Amino acid sequence: xxxxxxxxxxxxxxxxxxxxxxxxxxxxxxxxxxxxxxxxxxxxxxxxxxxxxxxxxxxxxxxxxxxxxxxxxxxxxxxxxxxxxxxxxxxxxxxxxxxxxxxxxxxxxxxxxxxxxxxxxxxxxxxxxxxxxxxxxxxxxxxx
Amino acid sequence: xxxxxxxxxxxxxxxxxxxxxxxxxxxxxxxxxxxxxxxxxxxxxxxxxxxxxxxxxxxxxxxxxxxxxxxxxxxxxxxxxxxxxxxxxxxxxxxxxxxxxxxxxxxxxxxxxxxxxxxxxxxxxxxxxxxxxxxxxxxxxxxxxxxxxxxxxxxxxxxxxxxxxxxxxxxxxxxxxxxxxxxxxxxxxxxxxxxxxxxxxxxxxxxxxxxxxxxxxxxxxxxxxxxxxxxxxxxxxxxxxxxxxxxxxxxxxxxxxxxxxxxxxxxxxxxxxxxxxxxxxxxxxxxxxxx
Numbered sequence: 001x002x003x004x005x006x007x008x009x010x011x012x013x014x015x016x017x018x019x020x021x022x023x024x025x026x027x028x029x030x031x032x033x034x035x036x037x038x039x040x041x042x043x044x045x046x047x048x049x050x051x052x053x054x055x056x057x058x059x060x061x062x063x064x065x066x067x068x069x070x071x072x073x074x075x076x077x078x079x080x081x082x083x084x085x086x087x088x089x090x091x092x093x094x095x096x097x098x099x100x101x102x103x104x105x106x107x108x109x110x111x112x113x114x115x116x117x118x119x120x121x122x123x124x125x126x127x128x129x130x131x132x133x134x135x136x137x138x139x140x141x142x143x144x
Numbered sequence: 145x146x147x148x149x150x151x152x153x154x155x156x157x158x159x160x161x162x163x164x165x166x167x168x169x170x171x172x173x174x175x176x177x178x179x180x181x182x183x184x185x186x187x188x189x190x191x192x193x194x195x196x197x198x199x200x201x202x203x204x205x206x207x208x209x210x211x212x213x214x215x216x217x218x219x220x221x222x223x224x225x226x227x228x229x230x231x232x233x234x235x236x237x238x239x240x241x242x243x244x245x246x247x248x249x250x251x252x253x254x255x256x257x258x259x260x261x262x263x264x265x266x267x268x269x270x271x272x273x274x275x276x277x278x279x280x281x282x283x284x285x286x287x288x289x290x291x292x293x294x295x296x297x298x299x300x301x302x303x304x305x306x307x308x309x310x311x312x313x314x315x316x317x318x319x320x321x322x323x324x325x326x327x328x329x330x331x332x333x334x335x336x337x338x339x340x341x342x343x344x345x346x347x348x349x350x351x352x353x354x355x356x357x358x359x360x361x362x363x364x365x366x367x368x369x370x371x372x373x374x375x376x377x378x379x380x381x382x383x384x385x386x387x388x389x390x391x392x393x394x395x396x397x398x399x400x401x402x403x404x405x406x407x408x409x410x411x412x413x414x415x416x417x418x419x420x421x422x423x424x425x426x427x428x429x430x431x432x433x434x435x
Contacts, residue, residue: 036348058338059349070388081272084429088332088357089276112354117329118388118396126388133334137346 007101010066012079013094020079023072025127032097032107033062034142061134063114070126083130086113092135109138154320154364154421157383157399158230161223168381168399170220171296174311176203181216187299188214196307204309207300214306215299220313225255225292233383235282235312235397236298237428240269246300248281250313253293260288263434267298272394272431278309280428282397284385287315310426314383320364320419328386328396329360330427359398359423378402384421398427 011019037057068080086093089112096108115131157168172183176192184190189208196204207214234250245268252260263285271279287294296313300306333355342351379401386396404420 057348058343059347061349070394087330088354090354112334112352113332114334114354115329115331117327118386120326120328120386120388131331133352134349135352136342137349 007099008106009098009100011096011098012082013096014078014082016078018075019096019098020075020082022066022079022083023069023076025067025069031062032064033060035060061138063131063133065129065131068128068130070128080128083113084116084128087116089113094139095132096140105140107138107142108140110135154318154382154384154386155231155233155316156319157381158315158317160315162220163223168314168383170222170294170313170315171218171311174313175309176205179203181205183218185217185219186215187217188212190214190216193307202309204307207298207306207308209300209302209304209306211301211303213299213301215297216308217295217297217299218311220294220296222292222294225290226287226315228289230287230291231316231318232285232287232294233282233312233314233316233385233397234263234265234285234296235280235310235428236267236308237278237280237310238267238271238298239278239307240267241304241306242269244269244300244302244304244306246298246302246306248283249295249297249299250283250285251295251297252288252291253295254290255292257293260291261286265432265434267432272429278307280397280430281432282312282428282430283432283434284316285434316383316385319382326362326364328362328423330357331360332357357426359400359425359427361403362400362421362423363418364421365418378405381424382421393431393433394429395431396427396429399424 009021010024011021014020037060038054039057040052041055042052070080071077083093092110092112095111097106099106111132112135113130114133117129119127119129159166159168160170162170179192179194181190181192191206192203193206194203205216207216234248236248238246240246245266248265248267249262251262254260263283265281265283267281271281294313296311298308334352335355336350337353338350382400382402384398384400388394400421400423402419403422406418408416
C-alpha cells in the first residue's frame with residue numbers, strides 16, 4: 001500500500017509541544033509498505049496437500065528515505081535540524097504522515113535516523129536525504 | 145533554477161612545528177585520552193573523567209563550577225612565529241547545564257608575550273545540532289602575523305557542571321573548492337534486536353538499535369585550487385569545513401584523508417581534477433561563529 005500526493009505532510013515531533021513539518025521536495029512521498037513476512041512451512045510427507053503452506057511472521061515495514069530541502073520557515077528548519085540531531089540516536093524520532101486536506105494522521109511511528117546525505121549542487125537547492133528505519137510498532141498504521 | 149547553491153570550501157590543516165613535532169591539531173592531548181590534565185592548566189575544579197563522552201568510552205574533561213569559575217587552558221608555542229596572517233579554527237565539543245554558558249577564548253601573542261589579538265565565543269546549552277546533549281562549537285578566526293604563542297581557554301563563571309571533549313586548534317589554508325555536484329554522507333549501522341518479547345510487545349514489528357556511525361567517502365568533482373604551488377598528496381590529513389549556507393554559517397566540520405586524485409588535462413580547457421575524501425572520525429555540525 002502506498003500513500004502518495006501533494007496533500008500529505010511529513011511531520012516531526014520536535015519536543016516543543018508541536019509537530020513541525022519537513023520541507024520535502026515536491027513530488028511523491030516515500031512509499032510506506034507494511035507487509036507480513038512469511039515462512040514456507042510446507043512439510044514433506046503429506047501427499048494429500050500439494051499446495052504450499054505458510055506461516056506469517058514479523059511485519060516487514062519498508063524503510064524510507066526522505067529528501068528534505070534546507071531552509072524554509074522556522075518550523076521547517078527546526079524539523080530538519082531536529083532530525084539531523086537524531087542521527088544514530090537509539091531513541092529515534094517520532095514521525096507522522098498527515099493528510100493535510102483531511103487533517104488526519106495516516107501513519108505515525110518512531111524511526112531511527114540511519115543516515116544523512118548532503119547534496120550541494122551549484123545549480124539547485126541544498127538538500128538532505130535522511131534514511132529512516134521503522135523501530136517497533138507504529139502508533140497509527142494501516143492495520144490499526 | 146538556482147536557490148541556494150553554496151558549496152564546500154576544503155581547507156588544509158597547515159601543520160606547524162610545536163616543540164619538535166609537526167602537528168595538525170596544535171593542542172596536546174585534545175581529547176583528554178591520557179586520563180589526566182597534565183597537558184592543561186586548570187582553575188577551579190576540573191578533572192579528566194572516564195566515560196560520559198559523546199560516544200565510546202574515552203575520557204572527557206569535567207568542570208564543577210561553584211560559581212567562582214572553572215577553566216581549562218593550554219598555551220601552544222610555535223617553533224617559529226607566523227610570517228603572515230593565517231586562517232585559524234578553534235573548536236570544542238561541549239555539554240553545558242541547561243540555561244548556562246561558558247566562553248572559548250583564543251589569545252594570540254608574539255615572541256615578547258604581547259597580545260596581538262583576542263577572540264571569544266559564547267558556548268551555550270543549546271547548540272545548533274546536539275548529539276546526546278553535546279554540541280560542536282567552532283570559530284574561524286585569523287592568527288595575526290608574528291604570532292608565536294596561542295592560548296586556548298575554555299572557562300565558565302556560573303554555578304554549573306560542564307563537560308568538554310575533542311578540543312581543536314588548527315591553522316588552515318583553503319586549498320580547494322568544488323564546481324560540480326557534491327554529496328557527503330553519514331551512515332549508521334543498525335542491528336535487528338527483535339526478540340520474542342519485543343515482537344509480542346510491538347505487535348509483530350521489528351526492533352532495531354543503532355550501532356556505529358561513520359562518515360563515508362566524499363567525492364569532490366572538478367575541484368579548483370586557490371594555490372597553484374600547493375601539491376595535493378594522497379593520505380594527507382585535511383580539515384574540511386563544508387559550508388552549506390555561508391549566510392547562516394551552517395557547516396559540517398571533520399577530518400578527512402585525501403584518498404584518490406584524478407587529473408584531467410583537456411586540450412581545449414583548464415586543468416580539472418577529482419578527489420576523494422575519506423572521513424576520519426566524527427562529523428560535527430555547527431553554525432557557531434566568534435563573538
